[in-house]
Amino acid sequence: MSYRKRVDAQQAHILSLRLALGLMTLLSLALAYGWWKAPQELTIHVPPDLRSGSTRKWWEVPPESVYSFALYIFQQMNRWPKDGEVDYQDNIHRLDAYLTPACKAYLQKDYELRRNAGELRKRERGVFEIPGRGIGDAGEQRTLVHSINDWTVNLDMAADEHYGGERVKRALARYPLHIVRADVDPEQNPFGLQWDCYGGNPQRIEIELDTAVTGGRP
Template structure:
């Protein structure tokens, strides 16, 4: 009888131990689930274009290649008017507002108003693209400090009105870029465009020139 009671007590103790283990596992699973749920879904990692030789950098450093790519992409999209500049330009200013500093937003809105007053937008189609061979280069990004850069873009501009070409020029844009980790949801780059750092210059580039010489003949312009 005593052996039976000891066996029953041992069984009950074992069941209690298993229940405790199950409870602990449930708590661990709950903790892991919460950690997984609260982990960020997106991480911004700036990698240099060529990783064959590896890369080591401080976490807060943004490589020039990322700054250049950001400036070119945002500026190109702002100046992409696929159907009607009067509508497209205004829509772009709203769509890409998270990528612009407040001062730049006001400056571009004033530019929109001035162009609209001069009737330069209605029915106008515009596109920008890099001049072949004049993309990212050593002097394309000037590092002012950890959080500020000046990016030099050599771009070709095509504009049409009612299907007729009205402008085909090459222009150099010096653009300011600043660090702004203020809204990762709308701006995963953590950078903002601060508009022009200097007056744009019109370039004279021979047709078929794809060299790396960034100068050509430069004249002031108000493009």
Template structure:
């Protein structure tokens, strides 16, 4: 009788261990399913523009060339007023808001109101463009300096031209220190995964050899 009881107890213990294994496997499968469901469907990989020598990078790393190109493009579009700054500047801020941090957007809105009140926008035509020979450089002190994993300091040397009623009113050469940050919030609206965080210091007028640009 004792032998049969021991056999029944052993079978019940084995059944319990099997049930426990099934529960553990079910929990493991649920965890794997959740990880699969929460994984991103798209992954942005930043590739440097010059691939003649090949490139091996970590997926989250952003080449300084791409950061510089982003800053130059977005800042240039913000300062492109083709017909009337009062309309064009506001339209540019609104159209590029997906590429601006909330703090930068608030700063530019305030800048717009200030310039409008000072009469610096109405019928103004403005554009900025890169100085020939002052483009991207691998020297971090000149163009792109990585502040930490998710932010960069970009220095743009640009010509800034403004016209009022076809008459030139401003032509200066300025170094703009801009802060760029990682901004992977909405890939549908911002394919770069970057955002302009406005200025990392005060823009400075610079002089070029030969005087006028």
């Protein structure tokens, strides 16, 4: 009788070990699945000035990062080193991942209107930030936060156009760029942001650029 009890106890112990092993297996599979589904890369936006330290939630995009993105994309789109008729179209295709579909359609239409009006052929163009009117300058807020997903960036830019080696146009204007969050293709767009064209009409700026460069000094 005592032998029978020992056999029953041993079988019960073996059964409990099997149940524990099964639970551990299920738990391991669940952890492995969670690990496999976890993102392999995570974009963290860090503000450019870290002298005072920075604490950020990973999903928040600092206004400084939004401004830097807007300035970079706008300059790239408006850089025509040889021929605007070719370069402008190439820029639209090259920067496709950084544009919303609506903005891409708007820029394509703008390209066609300018080309048909003869404003692009053999034109060279470049834009640059007006000195003293960048982020943190003049005490102005350049990035307006509408939500955690969209912003308006006011860029004060000078645009120079040349034809045949001669400057034929210089325009100073404030461009209100609408920027939106778009974590859709980290491989093609590591910023996780897209340019949604303009939040309003550009406004002409009336200043002497040489004065802006020197800060009013003779």
